[in-house]
Amino acid sequence: MPSLLVDAKNLLCDLIARYRSQVDYLAIRLEEAEGTDIFLRGDKIETLSQGISIGGQVRACYKGGWGFASFNQLSTLKERVEEAIAAARIVGDEETILAPVDPVQDIVKLPLTGTDPRKIPLSDKKALCDRYTEILRSVDKRITTTSVLYSDSAQRIFLATSEDTMLEQSWVDMEMRFAATARNGDTVQTGRETTGSRKAYEDLTNLDAQIRSAGQRAVDALALPPVKGNTYTVVIDPILTGLFVHEAFGHLSEADMAYENPDLLEVMTLGRRFGPRELQIFDGALPPGHRGSYFYDDEGTPATTTQLIKDGVLVGRLHSRETAGKLGEEPTGNARCLNYHFPPLVRMTNTWIERGNTPVKDLFTDIKEGVYARNWLGGMTNGEMFTFSAGEAWMIRNGEIAEPVRDVTLSGNVFTTLADIEALGDDFYWDESGGCGKGGQSGLPVGCGGPSLRIRNVVVGGEAG
Incomplete structure (x- = not known):
């Protein structure tokens, strides 16, 4: 993952020091994220992408009024800070009341217990989606529509505030969603399953029985009486x-x-x-x-x-x-x-x-x-x-x-x-x-x-x- 977040640490501290006196509260949050998104509807690939994003946000509070600005170019950070402060000063007309918390100086990472999805090739993730699509379709010929969604995201954030908090936190999140729609004449029924993990890519790779169950539920429901x-x-x-x-x-x-x-x-x-x-x-x-x-x-x-x-x-x-x-x-x-x-x-x-x-x-x-x-x-x-x-x-x-x-x-x-x-x-x-x-x-x-x-x-x- 890019190191811009760490390189920008001194810039954030300088800006906080320069502008903190103009507002009651000032926070700058930087974020690096990379992830994969795959969405298959039947045999059709509707989404297949990997990407990296870098950006941030500024929040300022003055007399109870909030200003907010987001950005994806560090070179504009000073201007965004000034925009957020200006907005807060325009709308603030009461009192800033924030419950006190102790300032934090910490670097933390949510631990993985298995494989990081960033180490898995895109082709393998696509193959996993293809396999699950085939399982859904193979349940019964009355299944007319299937969808499989895969997404993973790794985020790393750095937060600096005018109250001397300097925090770095990172995590990885994964999710898969499945749906099968069965039709018999005018009767249409759908079975769905969704799962997610912040622990291991392996949590998404052994779902065959769960996915087959979603397809079977859709088919079985065709013959059931309504409640x-x-x-x-x-x-x-x-x-x-x-x-x-x-x-x-x-x-x-x-x-x-x-x-x-x-x-x-x-x-x-x-x-x-x-x-x-x-x-x-x-x-x-x-x-x-x-x-x-x-x-x-x-x-x-x-x-x-x-x-x-x-x-x-x-x-x-x-x-x-x-x-x-x-x-x-x-x-x-x-x-x-x-x-x-x-x-x-x-x-x-x-x-x-x-x-x-x-x-x-x-x-x-x-x-x-x-x-x-x-x-x-x-x-x-x-x-x-x-x-x-x-x-x-x-x-x-x-x-x-x-x-x-x-x-x-x-x-x-x-x-x-x-x-x-x-x-x-x-x-x-x-x-x-x-x-x-x-x-x-x-x-x-x-x-x-x-x-x-x-x-x-x-x-x-x-x-x-």
């Missing part, structure tokens, strides 16, 4: 639990959303009960080895583990230094940006529900008629409302898993749904497939986890009953 729409007691698997806790609850825990929305801030009052006493929800970049893990966020705040719900009660939320300062709470190290084009926002890292005590088989006990849902096809949230599509599902009859069904969507209000959790399984699974979107920054790596859950009164969409 009858109704309100059911539902059991969801750990992957859906991870999706639920991230999408439906995690975003509401991001303090910038609450601070900017007084009604939501009132709803998300610390000390309010949201679920059963067994419910524990966490977010944090501190647990190692996950896709949302790091040592410091993009403001130089050390990674933490933040408990959001303790014994069913809301006890915490996720912060940048600004939201923590304005709400009088501690910063949590959740200010993240996708790359140098964007300013840091309050973002989740690894979000999970702690495992419970109920054996998974007992989650089904006494359910006369319900639905068991696994994996996911997609989903959307709108404030506190959510809708998720299950990757596969079965009816539950008299406490037993019965016939499979298709077109299962789960909808509800997140606060009502948390309160309706009846039991938490004693299993747990980390899903490393997440690419989170917020504020125009899509694809930020995150981790999600949790146990199987039993939830009453879930609206399940399908054919009218």
Whole structure:
């Protein structure tokens, strides 16, 4: 990777020293990134690229107003600093409130446990995608469309601030996504799988069974009856639990959303009960080895583990230094940006529900008629409302898993749904497939986890009953 970042270290320090007196806070972040992107739709190559990018950003704060400028030529850095400062001084008319953090002087690298993808030839990565495409297509002749996406990215950042933080941090991230669409007349069904890693290229090379399962699910669903729409007691698997806790609850825990929305801030009052006493929800970049893990966020705040719900009660939320300062709470190290084009926002890292005590088989006990849902096809949230599509599902009859069904969507209000959790399984699974979107920054790596859950009164969409 180029060494411009290191060579520019003295320049950043000089500029910080020269301009720090003009604003309340000044930060310069440089970034070097290199990566590979491959996207195959059937036999067609839609993307096949390797690239290196070098750039940076300047953030300045004056009387509570923020100025931001990004650049990809170091020769223009002085001008960008002056632009960010000018913008901040134009809009600032209140008070700069940033929760205090200790200055950091550190060099850190997220460790790999296996092969660095940068050591793998592009031809080998393309061959891997070809092999997975062939696996999807070979499942059944009714599979009409396949897609395989591969991406890897190595990032190295240097952060210097007017508070004497000088931080260098680097990591490697990898992701693959697969989809197969099967058709029988007017009936169309899709199976999907996604996986990711910050540990080793080998984590992407032995996915044959997982990929074949995606294709088989699409084919099998063609012959399944649609679920009858109704309100059911539902059991969801750990992957859906991870999706639920991230999408439906995690975003509401991001303090910038609450601070900017007084009604939501009132709803998300610390000390309010949201679920059963067994419910524990966490977010944090501190647990190692996950896709949302790091040592410091993009403001130089050390990674933490933040408990959001303790014994069913809301006890915490996720912060940048600004939201923590304005709400009088501690910063949590959740200010993240996708790359140098964007300013840091309050973002989740690894979000999970702690495992419970109920054996998974007992989650089904006494359910006369319900639905068991696994994996996911997609989903959307709108404030506190959510809708998720299950990757596969079965009816539950008299406490037993019965016939499979298709077109299962789960909808509800997140606060009502948390309160309706009846039991938490004693299993747990980390899903490393997440690419989170917020504020125009899509694809930020995150981790999600949790146990199987039993939830009453879930609206399940399908054919009218």
